[in-house]
Amino acid sequence: MDFTDDQLMRYSRHILLPEVGGKGQARIAQAKVFIVGAGGLGCPVGYYLAAAGVGTIALIDNDTVEMSNLQRQIAHSMQTIGMPKVESAKKTFEALNPDVNVVAIQKRISKDNILDLIRDYDIVVDGSDNFPTRYLVNDACFMARKPLVSGAILRFEGQVTTIVPGEGPCYRCLFEEPPPPGLVPSCQEAGVLGVLPGVIGGLQATEVLKLVLGKGEVLKGELLIYNALKTSFRKVKVPKNPFCALCGESPTITELTDYEQGYCSM
Amino acid sequence: MRLTINGETREDVAASTVAELLGELKIQPGRVAVEVNLTIVRKTDYGSFSLKDGDAVEIVSFVGGG
Numbered sequence: 001m002d003f004t005d006d007q008l009m010r011y012s013r014h015i016l017l018p019e020v021g022g023k024g025q026a027r028i029a030q031a032k033v034f035i036v037g038a039g040g041l042g043c044p045v046g047y048y049l050a051a052a053g054v055g056t057i058a059l060i061d062n063d064t065v066e067m068s069n070l071q072r073q074i075a076h077s078m079q080t081i082g083m084p085k086v087e088s089a090k091k092t093f094e095a096l097n098p099d100v101n102v103v104a105i106q107k108r109i110s111k112d113n114i115l116d117l118i119r120d121y122d123i124v125v126d127g128s129d130n131f132p133t134r135y136l137v138n139d140a141c142f143m144a145r146k147p148l149v150s151g152a153i154l155r156f157e158g159q160v161t162t163i164v165p166g167e168g169p170c171y172r173c174l175f176e177e178p179p180p181p182g183l184v185p186s187c188q189e190a191g192v193l194g195v196l197p198g199v200i201g202g203l204q205a206t207e208v209l210k211l212v213l214g215k216g217e218v219l220k221g222e223l224l225i226y227n228a229l230k231t232s233f234r235k236v237k238v239p240k241n242p243f244c245a246l247c248g249e250s251p252t253i254t255e256l257t258d259y260e261q262g263y264c265s266m
Numbered sequence: 267m268r269l270t271i272n273g274e275t276r277e278d279v280a281a282s283t284v285a286e287l288l289g290e291l292k293i294q295p296g297r298v299a300v301e302v303n304l305t306i307v308r309k310t311d312y313g314s315f316s317l318k319d320g321d322a323v324e325i326v327s328f329v330g331g332g
Contacts (some may be wrong), residue, residue: 037332039332040331040332041332042332126332127332128332129330129331129332130330131328131330134330151332152329152330152331152332153329153331153332154329154330154331157327157329158329159326159329173306174299174301174306174326175299175328176299176308176309177309179296179297179328179330180296183294183296183297183328184297184327184328184329184330186330186331187331187332192331197332223326225326234272234273236301236324236326237304238301238306239301239304239305239306241306243306243308
């Protein structure tokens, strides 16, 4: 593809990198990334991917911007309180980079719409805030054979992993089933350090760009755990689980499930 | 017994199964996933899965926020 002078300027620090170059930047421009959640993680992931020049970024979230979001959800502002989060983020990303096509989807993701929604995208990013959605996104990505960059945060701890269908474990290989409702608190209940999603979202955006470029090593078969209080990163090797109900040797999950509402109150 | 738990060596572990280890560490089984020597231990096997001296155990918390 041909870049304009402005684009050559905008992406010059990318183009200088042998691992990216003009060819890599063109791949980034053609990439289509689907982000689940426009909150703590979705904001930095989308923001950096927009800055990087990812051609199409879809954002799905059903919520509106609230004052309590602004401590960490950096795509929103005082001016967008009350606005759908996906519209607020779209405004921010497009102001940063008009090259990017931001698709704002104000909906709740469910077993009935997820496969249609992700169909046209290359990579899915999970930045959701509840376990039913995490399992739904994992299962749908496995079925649709889409790479999934999963991130999660709580208090001072964050986790990141990249799931490549057919090439390693899935989320269920390690975490067989959602925890019982009420056992694991949400950020709303237990708090979260505002900058933590910046670290984890930055790592997720990096994983996305490596997948797009086909460079480096992604967190396949590894869960990266960040402890902000200790400033420690730990990588846990995750093997493929032969008993996994989704991708194991005798799978029992063959269709998508919406876990009961109780989980959603998390 | 000596175990390496989340990368740190502990010399004084009394537990002989995964369930007992979680009890000893006061960790609620429903909040974590457990791996022993790079094998994921299924929740239903926590009570019967024996730990041996020198085993490497990873205990990973459920984190679901975004």
